[in-house]
Amino acid sequence: MKRRSFLSLLLAVLGTTALGSFVYPLVRFLAPPEEKAKIKKVIVKKNDIPASEAKEILFGNTPAIIINRYGKGYIALSKVCTHLGCLVDYNKEKKKLICPCHAGVFSLEGHVESGPPPKPLSILPLKVEGEDIIIG
Amino acid sequence: MWKKIKKGIEIRIGLEELISNSLKKYRVPKDTNIFYTLGIITVVAYMIQAVTGYFLLLYYVPHSEHAFNSIQDIMNNAPFGWLIRMMHIVVSNLMVVIILLHIISLFVMGSYKKPRELTWLAGGCLLLVTLAFCLSGYLLPWSQRSYWATTIVTNMPTAFPVIGDFIAKGLRGGDYVSGITLTRFFAFHVAFLPPLFLLIVGLHIFLVTRIGLTTPPFNKSAEEEKPWTEYRHVSHPNSYPFYPNFLLKEVVMIMVFFAITFFVISFMPTLFIPEAANTPADPLKTPAYIKPEWYFLAPYQMLKLIPNKFFGISLQLILIGIFLLWPFFDKKEERNILKRPLLLVVFLLSILLWVILTVWGRYS
């Protein structure tokens, strides 16, 4: 009988541990995801970017660029080329974004015009409020 | 306190009698071997899949742009998400292994014979539903392997002259695999297949318990040799009750199953995740050697080798038909396979063929 009760005790202990090591992960899994470290909004003054000029900013971890497109308003794009990850450069004369690695060419809307990139550049949320341009 | 609750339930639903009838009176022959537990392990594996699946549903996004990234989220950002996803992957593969062992042991012991033909048929359908689960499941991560293996599989119905194209387009939701395919397969995997599986499993288990377990044919059992002309639940003179003896045996095997699962997760985490399964899908780039999961390698290799598409697929369908309806083909009453050399040879030949095709498919 002693053996039986020892085994039952062992069973209870192991069983509870097993159950606990399932319940704990599942409960933590259910917890709501942490507020993705709120990427700080970036605020730029309109005056900083004259027509046809651009300004480079860092949005969270992503290098980005705000362009004052002549006649078409402001746009904020990620500078990360969708081909292999190099950073594109803004070419004022040609009005394009060109990647120095393999000559991928993007329009100022971020669309791929030539070269190897498979996808357009990511567009970042941009709002104009009074004298400020707010990204994020 | 515990006794009071038990008494309360007892007067309301007659718990004692229920347990006594279905669990204690249900007899299990004494010479059952380890293979008799494979059935319940499959059910447990399905439960694990369902539970981990529900949890994965919390984070997974079934859209071609987000699917792969949502899975990376589960693996890296959600607490213990990796554990849930790894369990889902490993158990899905182990479940197929267990089912195959279950089928082989049943075949060898002749347990499909009269009166258990329907049980075999239901079981065969369960195998097909499981494979459908596997197929629809591994498109969901939207990796290179997912995309291209699904392209091949959904092109297979086109071998049939008239309805082939229609079926293929219906499966894919178009002319080629796209986000629409993903949504459809997700619906199959999560909504259509589970109730179907549960329905057939219910039937299968009902049939097993209604008729009773077989004894292994390697010892004489006069009881089993009486011809089946009317219904009876098999009685085993040399047996013990299902509860607690056999149930405990089953629980041991279930624990072993869990231990094997965690062994694989700890020490062989990439066993079921080849490189192509860890790269996001790229419809413009076909990887060099696409292979489906291991359980599909044999039919895949066979299809590759048979030059005519239509002939290849028809042959496979015929083989599936023969498999499902086998109890109706093999009517001899002798259950001991060692006493039927012809059948033994055919059986071993098929297994050998399957193994050769699988290994060949793996390395070709």
Add this chain to the structure above:
Amino acid sequence: MGYLNRMGEVLVRYSFILIGLILLLMLVVILSAPAGYREVFEKEFLRKSWGVEKIEKSACLECHTSEIMRLELQEIPQEWKKSWHYKNNVSCHNCHGGDREDETMSMSHQRGFVGTPKDTEVPDFCGKCHLGILKNYLKSGHGKALKSSQKGPNCVTCHGSHNIQKADIDIINEGLCTQCHSFERAKVMKQALFATENKIKHIEKELTYLKSKGLYTGDEKKTLFRTQVEFHILFHTIDVEQVKEQTDKFTKRLNLIEYRIKDTFEELDFRQNFSTFLMLIFAGLGGVVFLISRSCRE
């Protein structure tokens, strides 16, 4: 009626002999499969979404691999096939222009055919794609020498023309650099590059290891690639001072990647420990229940 029934019975009874025969037939068919069965199969089943098959038709290759060509011209496709360009689907017309599909226009100036660039034209030829490098090269001593005196190293001098491999620090070696000047200067540059290059190689190895463990490393790879490329572009200024100045910046960026990788390694360790723990608990449970079941036998 009874006659049909009996027929059915006989058929069914001997059906597994039939099945055995079918299996043997399959074995024969399979063992006599024609070579190249995989390609035929993939053609049938691997319908690709963009319709036209890639790379198949190349007018350039059709002539340049044929016997009528001069031997030197025949060797070019063989060299190209060993290159990093080939592995990334960059082929003849991407650099030389011309029409890839139409033989009659494959060397036509109307289709942008350029032919073999002269020594002084090589930088602009390669710089069609490698813009960043061209910019720095033109500013460098090498570039200025070429432009002013028509004598100087161009891209092909160090990288070759068709068998181009992934750039490695050992391109800077005595054989190449002493063609024009002593190796001393090149050695100084090589030393300045050495530490950063090593770090990059080390991180690459770690990323490959993580990938082999089942982790998806795409994002880190992109960041590493970007850093490595910028470093290589910087090198082409052939300005040791600039390289030394910027080495700190690059090292900081590489360090950031390394911290993240270290975190990942720790996470992997935790995962393995946790699942081993679970495995042991279940093995233990199995053993205990087994012992209990044994004592229940009575």
